[in-house]
Amino acid sequence: MGGRLAGRVAVITGGASGIGLAIAERFLAEGAKLVLADLNAPLLAQRQTELGDDVATRTVDVRIEAQVEEMVALAVKRFGGLDLAVNSAGLATWAPIVDHTEEQWDTVLDVCLKGVFLSLKHEARQMRAGGAGGAIINIASLNAFQPGEGMSAYCAAKAGVEMITRVAAMELGGDDIRVCGIAPGLVDTPLTTPLANLPGVREAYLENTPLGRVGTPADIAAAALFLASEEASWVSGTTLSLDGAANTKRYPELMKLLAG
Ligand SMILES: NC(=O)c1ccc[n+]([C@@H]2O[C@H](COP(=O)([O-])OP(=O)(O)OC[C@H]3O[C@@H](n4cnc5c(N)ncnc54)[C@H](O)[C@@H]3O)[C@@H](O)[C@H]2O)c1
Structure with a gap:
């Protein structure tokens, strides 16, 4: 175990799975204490058992302000403050704009964007009140910069x-x-993974990824650790592309691939 985050307290939304979970595991290994927040209560309970006492879990819907506020309050109550936050809760829908439903649009915008706003708001309020600064990492996407057909909301x-x-x-x-x-x-x-495993989809991503492989959650966790650490003390206001240089090429034509 390293100690790069020793004495630090972090909240991680979407922390029960995937990228959020990998970041949680990396932060824990570096000595942080964590509040893991997620909508998936059974998975969160499993993570509580697996990850031990340096982790507190909370079922939170990041679309609901009172729940986000309680998530931050739990970090203070259980571990004495808040130094770090990772906002990873997210989901996606796939349909052309002409078929995209209002409900799909609202769900994606509410979870992925309003959820980040609410999380930032309460994480920053607590960090400001603590008076010792902090670092907040928002998980965006290659699709923040590169359009993907069928992915208007995302x-x-x-x-x-x-x-x-x-x-x-x-x-x-x-x-x-x-x-x-x-x-x-x-x-x-x-x-x-379910989408990537459809015929032709993974191949189309790889064709447009100069480094020739898809990413692992550990790739993202390594960068999150750097951004959370003191070594990044002059890094702010920037979004780091972690995509094997896929941003230099084009996004796969998913709708054609999904139509078969
Ligand atoms: N996996 C990728 O290829 C990829 C690429 C770019 C960006 N991202 C982004 O990374 C983040 C994590 O995605 P992932 O791939 O680890 O997916 P994942 O499904 O493994 O994890 C996302 C977690 O967010 C939780 N969640 C969903 N809605 C929520 C809500 N309303 N409130 C609280 N928690 C909620 C889910 O329960 C899940 O545990 C997302 O924001 C996603 O958009 C992922």
């Missing part, structure tokens, strides 16, 4: 995450609170 939400990251960094810098984003390309997680 692309719009993630572009919004990239922008609110910059606004928050501007507003909170005076409190020594850093705000950064991570924009992953395709990473194998429960969110993406």
Whole structure:
């Protein structure tokens, strides 16, 4: 175990699965104490058992402000404050704009963008009150920059995450609170593996990924650790692309691939 985050307290939304979970495991190994927040209560209970007493879990819907506020309050009550936050809760829908339902649009925008706004708001309030600064990492996406057909809601939400990251960094810098984003390309997680395993989909991503492989949650966790650590003390207001250089090429034509 390293000690790069010793004495630090973090909240991680979407922490029961995929990228959020990998970041949780990495932060724990570096000595942090964590509040893991997720909508998936059974999975969260499983993580509580697996990860032990340096972790507190809370069932939270990031769309609901009172629940987000309680998540932050739990970090203070259980571990004495809040130094770090990772906002990873997210989901996606796939349909052309002409077929995308209002409900799909609202769900994606509410979870991926409003959820980040509410989380940032309460995490930053607590860090400001604590008076010792902090670091907040928002998980955006390659789709913040690169359009993907059938992904209007997701692309719009993630572009919004990239922008609110910059606004928050501007507003909170005076409190020594850093705000950064991570924009992953395709990473194998429960969110993406079913789609990536459809015929031709993984191949299309790889064709457009100069480094020739998809990402792992551990790839994202390594960058999150850097952004959370003191070594990144002059990094704020930026979103780091972690995509094997996929941003230099084009996004796969998912609708054609899904139509078969
Ligand atoms: N996997 C990828 O290829 C990829 C690429 C780019 C960006 N991302 C982003 O990374 C983040 C994590 O995704 P992942 O791939 O680890 O997926 P995942 O499904 O493994 O994890 C997402 C977690 O968010 C939780 N969640 C969903 N809605 C929630 C809500 N309303 N409140 C609280 N928790 C909620 C889910 O229960 C789940 O545990 C997301 O924001 C996603 O958009 C993923």
